[in-house]
Amino acid sequence: MPTFDFQTVPSIQMEWSGAAHLGERLAARFPARRLLLVTDAGLVKAGLIEPILANLQSSGFTVTIFDAVVADPPESVLHACVQTARQQDTDIVLGFGGGSSLDVAKLAAVLLGSTGQSLGDMYGIGKVQGDRLPLALVPTTSGTGSEVTNISIITTGETTKMGVVSPQLYADYVLLDAELTVGLPQVHTAATGIDAMVHAIEAYTSRHKKNPLSDALAREALRLLTTNLVPACQDGANRSAREGMLLGAMLAGQAFSNSPVAAVHALAYPLGGHYHVPHGLSNALMLGPVLRFNAKAAAPLYAELAEVIAVPARSADRAHDFVEAMQALMDESGAPRRLRDVGVGENMLALLASDAMKQTRLLVNNPVEVTEADALQLYREAF
Structure with missing residues (x-):
């Protein structure tokens, strides 16, 4: 038997229509209440975010929405996300969407919780220092698996990508609600x-x-x-x-x-x-x-x-x-x-x-x- 080390997220919940109760689920798990919701404009336009927002607010969360995530997100999008969160004194991050939104949410939680380490110093394997903010992830596609990985991929130039690989990128809580994928073309x-x-x-x-x-x-x-x-x-x-x-x-x-x-x-x-x-x-x-x-x-x-x-x-x-x-x-x-x-x-x-x-x-x-x-x-x- 080979020697090996296996890590994953500590809590995964699978529930059809579970997103309708996301606020209650998060309120029961986390004391933090100033929440940053990281997503993309397409999901906002499709109407998926509005009921999530209402449920979060009714569960006691003050929510800031960052919906500027794009496919293959560049560093500028991540930095804008972190700046938005800092202006609102965010203390918990929720990634909601495809792999790009989840990747941005993971790194935002790390950058917001770090003690000044720059993004550039995090690229590579095991280079993240310190801790991160509480992090919950909800995927809306069945592909990247980003909700349970310790990896985030960011576009660093015109045509280049780099990855951050570190245990700090594992979320605290993952909700799998397959109903959210029904509208996927x-x-x-x-x-x-x-x-x-x-x-x-x-x-x-x-x-x-x-x-x-x-x-x-x-x-x-x-x-x-x-x-x-x-x-x-x-x-x-x-x-x-x-x-x-x-x-x-x-x-x-x-x-x-x-x-x-x-x-x-x-x-x-x-x-x-x-x-x-x-x-x-x-x-x-x-x-x-x-x-x-x-x-x-x-x-x-x-x-x-x-x-x-x-x-x-x-x-x-x-x-x-x-x-x-x-x-x-x-x-x-x-x-x-x-x-x-x-x-x-x-x-x-x-x-x-x-x-x-x-x-x-x-x-x-x-x-x-x-x-x-x-x-x-x-x-x-x-x-």
């Missing part, structure tokens, strides 16, 4: 669901920190996600499918937070940086090529996952069957399948490959070493 359901499957697969095949507990979570996550992805895409109001997707995404988040992701993510980040392709979709676009590339080392693990998700035995090569099954599932989900379909130019592939090599934090976890020439070939295959 089909293409976003597909992309975020495939993102979660990538988390499970990469956690299971990670070169470093792979352990029995993350393996168990990754297997169950992949089972739930592969079972429920297409039903959720075909009928967005399917309660069982939505709950299965949200639970699967959370379990995958717990897995990869402890057994980190690798080349799929490393190659996905430049697509977000240069073309603003949503993170889940960029992972979906790169998954097939990277699975095939990694099979030379990960075939035994792919074969195990084939059994987990009950892939029919179409050949003597169970790893091949698994890769083909994942490819078919992505095709059936309706997500875009080629880089050219999302506006990527062939003349940019070399630059993307060069940028991907900067993701050393991720590439070191890949079961097969990835050179810049390999990265270029993978982009060409995805194109």
